[in-house]
Amino acid sequence: MPVEKAITSPPPPSSPTLPWRATSTVVMGMTAVISRAFLYGLNKTETIGLDRFLEILDARKDVQNRERGLITVSNHVSVVDDPLVWGVLPIRYALNPSNHRWSLGSYDICFTNKILSKFFTLGQVLPTHRSQHSSFGGLFQPTITQSIRLLSSPPFPKTYSAVPSSRPSTVSESTPLLADDPFSSGSLTYSTNGTDSFPAPSAYEANRHAWVHIFPEGRIHQHPKKSLRYFKWGISRLILESEPLPDIVPMFIDGNQDIMHESREFPRFLPRIGKNVRVAFGEKVDGEKVFGELRAKWKNLVQLQKEALIKKGALMDMEMGDLTEGLKHSKEAQALREEVTLRIRKEVLKVRASLGLPDEDPKQGLVETWIEEGPKRTGQMDDGSFVGET
Numbered sequence: 001m002p003v004e005k006a007i008t009s010p011p012p013p014s015s016p017t018l019p020w021r022a023t024s025t026v027v028m029g030m031t032a033v034i035s036r037a038f039l040y041g042l043n044k045t046e047t048i049g050l051d052r053f054l055e056i057l058d059a060r061k062d063v064q065n066r067e068r069g070l071i072t073v074s075n076h077v078s079v080v081d082d083p084l085v086w087g088v089l090p091i092r093y094a095l096n097p098s099n100h101r102w103s104l105g106s107y108d109i110c111f112t113n114k115i116l117s118k119f120f121t122l123g124q125v126l127p128t129h130r131s132q133h134s135s136f137g138g139l140f141q142p143t144i145t146q147s148i149r150l151l152s153s154p155p156f157p158k159t160y161s162a163v164p165s166s167r168p169s170t171v172s173e174s175t176p177l178l179a180d181d182p183f184s185s186g187s188l189t190y191s192t193n194g195t196d197s198f199p200a201p202s203a204y205e206a207n208r209h210a211w212v213h214i215f216p217e218g219r220i221h222q223h224p225k226k227s228l229r230y231f232k233w234g235i236s237r238l239i240l241e242s243e244p245l246p247d248i249v250p251m252f253i254d255g256n257q258d259i260m261h262e263s264r265e266f267p268r269f270l271p272r273i274g275k276n277v278r279v280a281f282g283e284k285v286d287g288e289k290v291f292g293e294l295r296a297k298w299k300n301l302v303q304l305q306k307e308a309l310i311k312k313g314a315l316m317d318m319e320m321g322d323l324t325e326g327l328k329h330s331k332e333a334q335a336l337r338e339e340v341t342l343r344i345r346k347e348v349l350k351v352r353a354s355l356g357l358p359d360e361d362p363k364q365g366l367v368e369t370w371i372e373e374g375p376k377r378t379g380q381m382d383d384g385s386f387v388g389e390t
């Protein structure tokens with residue numbers, strides 16, 4: 001038995017423990033059964049482009065053969081969108097969680113106590129802080145880093161670009177040098193606020209090139225003309241920084257807003273039935289064509305940052321998803337994120353148009369339009385739309 005080897009450098013396990021995986025499968029499976037029964041038994045549900053999407057999932061069934069991650073991106077019309085929309089997938093897909101979505105769930109709703117936390121974690125939901133509710137929110141929170149890594153492939157080697165002379169040259173490979181890197185190499189947990197602790201799914205080989213779903217509107221938006229809010233920039237980090245560029249499938253959800261309308265009255269917590277739901281899957285985006293040039297510019301920025309830091313003799317110790325201050329806040333970086341976000345929003349609008357909905361007012365895509373919303377954050381807005389808590 002190679003006991004010594006295990007003591008000196010325990011390799012990270014390739015997948016979570018069997019009981020964990022079994023419980024996760026039960027949670028995912030039960031959720032799918034309930035969602036499917038609700039969509040098809042109590043409501044009328046139509047899918048568009050589902051066969052095409054199932055083909056993509058089928059090709060990804062085997063983790064070892066996966067060559068890239070998968071991003072699905074959609075509008076967000078109700079508190080039940082996730083998990084409800086995944087009820088359109090045949091149940092067998094939920095019984096293979098490694099080929100099912102990871103979703104970003106609100107910390108202040110899904111992770112408020114141990115039981116909820118456990119349930120959502122087993123259901124492949126990642127704890128996400130929203131700036132409005134938490135000082136740990138925003139584009140650079142650890143869960144976005146976690147998502148980038150899930151979409152990519154571990155292990156994530158550290159890159160040492162320069163070591164300042166003041167540091168002993170024998171600095172160990174495993175010494176965490178970047179104070180704000182929540183994932184010290186091989187760690188199976190991470191913290192979203194410095195004191196809590198969550199499993200780090202990206203540490204497992206079995207989760208490589210995973211599927212991440214994102215609602216970039218960041219909150220429920222029920223618009224009378226079914227137009228979209230502006231998209232938040234988190235999606236752009238997933239597209240710019242994941243390696244290789246993941247497959248991207250835009251989606252459009254319609255009808256869930258009637259199941260859980262923000263204006264509904266007592267009993268508010270009960271979903272309504274007998275509604276018409278449509279879930280549309282767009283074609284896979286031609287990622288190279290739409291984002292290739294922007295990703296090349298991003299890589300160039302990263303390179304320039306590294307060279308500048310090397311010149312200054314500043315130590316660079318970055319893993320996938322880590323960013324220097326310059327890469328977080330420079331004008332160039334922000335411009336790239338803005339452009340990626342506009343382009344992915346257009347892809348979702350194409351799916352919306354395929355449902356026969358008239359084009360939205362071009363102003364809808366601009367942040368400025370939404371600043372006019374003023375201090376009122378939820379409820380009915382001046383334009384007739386309803387904005388939800390989540």
Ligand SMILES: *[C@@H]1O[C@H](CO)[C@@H](O)[C@H](O)[C@H]1NC(C)=O
Binds near residue numbers: 111193194195196
């Ligand atoms: C982090 O989250 C945990 C669990 O929600 C909470 O108990 C703790 O106070 C938070 N820490 C900080 C620094 O906010």
